[in-house]
Amino acid sequence: MTAPVDKTTFCRICEPMCGMIATVSDGRLLRLRPDPAHPLSEGYACPKGIAFSDIVNDDDRVLHPLRRRPDGGFDRVSWDSAMSEIIARLRKVYTEHGGESIGGYLGNPSVFNTGLMIWSGLFFQMLGSPHIYSSNSQDANNRYAASHFLYGNALAVPIPDIERVELLVVVGANPVVSHGSLMSTPRIRDKLVGVRRRGGRVLVIDPRRTETAREFDWMPIRPDTDALLMLSLVNVMFAEGLVDLRAVAAKATGVVAIEKLSAPYSPEATEERTGVPAATARTLARDLAGTSRAAVYGRVGTCLGRNGTLTTALLDIVNLLAGNLDSVGGSMFGTMGFPAERAIARAMQRSGGFGWGARTSRIGGFPQVAGQAPASLMAKEITTAGPGQLRALFLCAGNPVLSVPNGAELANALGQTDLCVSFDLYRNETNAQADFILPAPSMYERPDHVLMFQSLYTTPFKQATDPVIAPMGESRPEWQVFNELAGGLADLSTKMRAMAFVDRASRRLARPVDPERVIDGLIRLGQGGDRFGIRRRGLNLARLRAEPSGVVVAEHLRPGRLRTVVTHRGRKVKLDAPELIEECGRLDLDEPADLPLLLIGMREVRSENTWQHNSPMLLRGGRSHTARMHPDDADARGVADGDIVSVRSAHGEIVLPITVTADISPGVVAIPHGWGHNGSGGWTRANDAARADSGSGGPTSIS
Numbered sequence: 001m002t003a004p005v006d007k008t009t010f011c012r013i014c015e016p017m018c019g020m021i022a023t024v025s026d027g028r029l030l031r032l033r034p035d036p037a038h039p040l041s042e043g044y045a046c047p048k049g050i051a052f053s054d055i056v057n058d059d060d061r062v063l064h065p066l067r068r069r070p071d072g073g074f075d076r077v078s079w080d081s082a083m084s085e086i087i088a089r090l091r092k093v094y095t096e097h098g099g100e101s102i103g104g105y106l107g108n109p110s111v112f113n114t115g116l117m118i119w120s121g122l123f124f125q126m127l128g129s130p131h132i133y134s135s136n137s138q139d140a141n142n143r144y145a146a147s148h149f150l151y152g153n154a155l156a157v158p159i160p161d162i163e164r165v166e167l168l169v170v171v172g173a174n175p176v177v178s179h180g181s182l183m184s185t186p187r188i189r190d191k192l193v194g195v196r197r198r199g200g201r202v203l204v205i206d207p208r209r210t211e212t213a214r215e216f217d218w219m220p221i222r223p224d225t226d227a228l229l230m231l232s233l234v235n236v237m238f239a240e241g242l243v244d245l246r247a248v249a250a251k252a253t254g255v256v257a258i259e260k261l262s263a264p265y266s267p268e269a270t271e272e273r274t275g276v277p278a279a280t281a282r283t284l285a286r287d288l289a290g291t292s293r294a295a296v297y298g299r300v301g302t303c304l305g306r307n308g309t310l311t312t313a314l315l316d317i318v319n320l321l322a323g324n325l326d327s328v329g330g331s332m333f334g335t336m337g338f339p340a341e342r343a344i345a346r347a348m349q350r351s352g353g354f355g356w357g358a359r360t361s362r363i364g365g366f367p368q369v370a371g372q373a374p375a376s377l378m379a380k381e382i383t384t385a386g387p388g389q390l391r392a393l394f395l396c397a398g399n400p401v402l403s404v405p406n407g408a409e410l411a412n413a414l415g416q417t418d419l420c421v422s423f424d425l426y427r428n429e430t431n432a433q434a435d436f437i438l439p440a441p442s443m444y445e446r447p448d449h450v451l452m453f454q455s456l457y458t459t460p461f462k463q464a465t466d467p468v469i470a471p472m473g474e475s476r477p478e479w480q481v482f483n484e485l486a487g488g489l490a491d492l493s494t495k496m497r498a499m500a501f502v503d504r505a506s507r508r509l510a511r512p513v514d515p516e517r518v519i520d521g522l523i524r525l526g527q528g529g530d531r532f533g534i535r536r537r538g539l540n541l542a543r544l545r546a547e548p549s550g551v552v553v554a555e556h557l558r559p560g561r562l563r564t565v566v567t568h569r570g571r572k573v574k575l576d577a578p579e580l581i582e583e584c585g586r587l588d589l590d591e592p593a594d595l596p597l598l599l600i601g602m603r604e605v606r607s608e609n610t611w612q613h614n615s616p617m618l619l620r621g622g623r624s625h626t627a628r629m630h631p632d633d634a635d636a637r638g639v640a641d642g643d644i645v646s647v648r649s650a651h652g653e654i655v656l657p658i659t660v661t662a663d664i665s666p667g668v669v670a671i672p673h674g675w676g677h678n679g680s681g682g683w684t685r686a687n688d689a690a691r692a693d694s695g696s697g698g699p700t701s702i703s
Helices: 052-056 079-097 108-112 114-127 141-151 188-197 211-215 226-239 245-251 255-262 267-274 278-290 308-321 341-351 375-383 407-414 478-488 494-508 515-525 541-545 578-584 631-637 684-690
Strands: 005-010 019-025 028-034 066-068 074-076 102-106 131-134 167-171 201-205 217-219 294-298 356-360 367-369 392-396 419-424 436-439 598-602 627-629 644-649 652-660 668-672
Touching: 028 052, 066 079, 079 102, 079 392, 079 419, 079 436, 079 478, 102 114, 102 375, 108 114, 114 131, 114 392, 114 478, 114 494, 114 515, 131 375, 141 308, 141 356, 141 367, 141 578, 167 278, 188 201, 188 211, 201 211, 211 217, 226 255, 226 267, 226 278, 226 308, 245 255, 245 308, 255 578, 267 278, 278 294, 294 308, 308 578, 375 407, 478 494, 515 541, 627 631, 631 652
Parallel strands: 102 131, 102 392, 167 201, 167 294, 201 217, 392 419, 419 436, 598 668, 627 652
Antiparallel strands: 005 019, 019 028, 066 074, 066 436, 356 367, 627 668, 644 652
16 A cells, blocks of 8 residues: 555535545545645535545445346446447437437536536537426525526525625525535634624524524524515515615616515514514514625525525515625625626526526426426426427436435336436436436546636635546546537537537547636636736636645625626616516415424435435434424324324325424424435445334324
């Protein structure tokens, strides 16, 4: 064994992308630890990041191409054999049904894989596919839709100026566990503590007393009523003259419509439905308007209800009316730093690729968001005959059978495709139905500079990494496979021919168009870049690699960017988009009569969706996958802590243990997201950890 070598890199599990030191010997990743020299994470990493060596070295990991047998098992095959059959079947689908019958699903890890994101996006766009799906359906697309309505720019996402905010209101988010979402902030817990240390306040609005709420102030709220609370805050701001109408009119249109819209939603009218006392809501509205550096930030919890797009828009509207949108210490906009950034945003919106409603789904007529259709429709798109039926599906780093609604329906539908191919590290519950599973490199086996979050850093920052080890087994980068697929269709499609030609020609010239070349160009054009030599001290990929712990390119976010990101005429925020006004008309002030309990999801410190559930380090000490319930609700149903219960709704039933805790509102049940492994995947520890023994007496129902 050669002497271990430390290599500087960064984690790509979640959005802070903390700095890491990888210890390597003889081509093997031995361990991971935090990088003390990283300017932002400063020697911090969460348990998931440190445990990722378990994933890289897992005996259950897929390291060779697999082909599914008729009996449901898998056989190892060569890459040549796998690609030859995949291309032959893909050509048949394309010839008989066209590019609109081919689609892809991008799981959460895809967004941290620059090569996969760019090449898969290019491939499906060139096919003209309407079948592009992703995990964004569950937790982000209503953010993009709200941005489209408000700013005319789906990718304009405001983030709290966490270094300078004095009052931070966190709605439906748990950043101590999630480490921030649509907001890249390493050491976010320390940043939140910093708000309090400088005399400020952090308030968490959530049905559950989350890990974040335990450390700061907690305001319980009934699930799916965030829009009502936000409207009540808007009502108070107008009714009590807290809105600087001249300042708001300089930034936005539709102010009168929003004032009229909020009129029926006084805190007194909403308090019974939301569970937030009227006096508490009034005080919060006054505090937001009266604090010069305040921000309201919402995430996954605000996206999962019936009015997620409206709720997300109202979060921004509250910030705007309180004078805290696009201002220091408020909710601000980052930047990629590209020349003519607004013109680029306008072009992207007009192309339909990153807007709202440029296409509607074949099933149900639902609008696409940021070029993606609702993932919950995949099953029906596969099983419903007719033009545009989804017949070939590429699954990229995802397990939608567990993470998307109607998972059982999807599992059954996947077997009806003419071709289903999965790129993944594991055999899971979804690709158990695939025709082929192709081994993909882990994050530490590829070079990267994650582009998707550059405008979401609360401290503008850039970092690039080399691979720390070579790809394990026969793992092959996904972007290379998409090039090969394009080559296989080149004689059938002019656009595929162009994609394949660029790949072949660039390799022959020994200047391959690969992710590193694309990344270099985008670094040069972006914030802090050298503009291809115009800025002598600017960054390019080589210079960024020479700073392996990364480079801070600006001390703070810059205010005054609203007119740059807004693409509406007049460069003003549009508060009265018809879609938002119509959604307000569907709000219900009455409590649903047929729902004795309300179910919410939750995140956990040692769990990341479904894909880290096979890590021994994260399962250490035993895994307890439990539902949470308030003591009053447990007593009313004769349920004790640790009992096995059946949780039933109109859509299905699961059986699992119960944890009785006061850290949740009465009338609410919380269940961790991403579990439900049923033995159909190839990850042994995940399957064992997900099982619940109902005992001899059977479960107690808590429908």
